[in-house]
Amino acid sequence: MPSTFNAIGQRSNLDQMSEMDLNMNYIDLTSALIEQKSVVDDELYHRQDSHWNNIGAAIGYLEMMKSLNKESLSLLNMTLVKKADWQGDLARMLYPSKITLEQQFYFQLPNLFTFTKAIRTFEDIQIESVNTAKEGRLILFRDSFANALIPYISESFAQVNYDRTFPYDFNRIEGLQSDTLVIEIAERNLNWVLQATPILIAEGEKQTIVASSAVSLKITMEQQKKSDVFYLNARFDDQKSAEKIIAVKLISEGIAYDAFPIYQDGDVEDDIIEYGFSIYTINQLDLESLEIYGFMENEWIKLNNK
Numbered sequence: 270m271p272s273t274f275n276a277i278g279q280r281s282n283l284d285q286m287s288e289m290d291l292n293m294n295y296i297d298l299t300s301a302l303i304e305q306k307s308v309v310d311d312e313l314y315h316r317q318d319s320h321w322n323n324i325g326a327a328i329g330y331l332e333m334m335k336s337l338n339k340e341s342l343s344l345l346n347m348t349l350v351k352k353a354d355w356q357g358d359l360a361r362m363l364y365p366s367k368i369t370l371e372q373q374f375y376f377q378l379p380n381l382f383t384f385t386k387a388i389r390t391f392e393d394i395q396i397e398s399v400n401t402a403k404e405g406r407l408i409l410f411r412d413s414f415a416n417a418l419i420p421y422i423s424e425s426f427a428q429v430n431y432d433r434t435f436p437y438d439f440n441r442i443e444g445l446q447s448d449t450l451v452i453e454i455a456e457r458n459l460n461w462v463l464q465a466t467p468i469l470i471a472e473g474e475k476q477t478i479v480a481s482s483a484v485s486l487k488i489t490m491e492q493q494k495k496s497d498v499f500y501l502n503a504r505f506d507d508q509k510s511a512e513k514i515i516a517v518k519l520i521s522e523g524i525a526y527d528a529f530p531i532y533q534d535g536d537v538e539d540d541i542i543e544y545g546f547s548i549y550t551i552n553q554l555d556l557e558s559l560e561i562y563g564f565m566e567n568e569w570i571k572l573n574n575k
């Protein structure tokens with residue numbers, strides 16, 4: 270960045286997330302990319318594009334396959350072909366009337382997969398590939414960083430569904446009979462996760478929540494029916510008091526539900542995060558008798574809506 274631009278903090282969103290106990294199968298590619306940068310002769314990112322090139326994407330693919338315990342292509346042992354045919358997004362923004370090309374790197378892949386329907390570009394919202402030589406069905410929720418991953422992953426699974434829709438629709442997993450789920454997201458898009466409710470029906474269970482105390486916190490709640498499920502979207506009126514709430518549980522008629530600590534406003538990509546919670550349920554929740562608990566500072570607090 271230009272020297273006149275000052276960082277607002279020393280810790281990035283990725284730094285903060287890496288310090289958390291996420292209890293999930295999660296890959297931070299920072300160390301892998303830095304390590305490979307010292308041993309690979311060519312660059313891993315484009316000079317005139319905000320994305321990695323095909324070599325950088327290859328590192329990401331190999332780390333992903335290792336994490337999934339799946340057999341991967343031996344990309345780093347393949348022949349590379351260099352072509353000056355890549356026009357980066359930064360180049361297009363800075364010089365829209367001028368075509369400026371830089372080098373891209375192409376691995377000599379076996380090309381055993383096909384797309385189930387014609388695609389415009391790898392930017393398409395939904396893409397499906399099939400490969401009769403492989404096994405396994407993967408669904409990849411993604412952003413534009415996965416564009417360069419598509420050829421590698423499609424060579425490695427019998428069926429892959431690439432999905433750029435947002436919020437994430439986890440109901441597609443069952444419909445597609447996928448056995449593997451991967452979410453790829455660039456650090457610059459991490460805010461999106463806190464702006465839109467994933468489409469996933471909450472499964473309630475009988476549970477007693479022991480709260481250490483109770484506080485009054487006004488909550489604006491709206492519940493509506495969407496298709497055959499109910500969607501509850503709630504916003505804490507006192508945003509300052511709610512900023513430490515990292516998890517929310519709801520109890521309705523003796524059944525406890527885990528809600529997403531997400532309030533979804535009208536624009537899910539405006540980088541404005543408001544504190545609240547949301548949930549999809551099969552049955553309509555009685556908002557008058559609904560018990561609400563927030564987890565903050567390592568303890569559950571009962572939130573009285575008043």
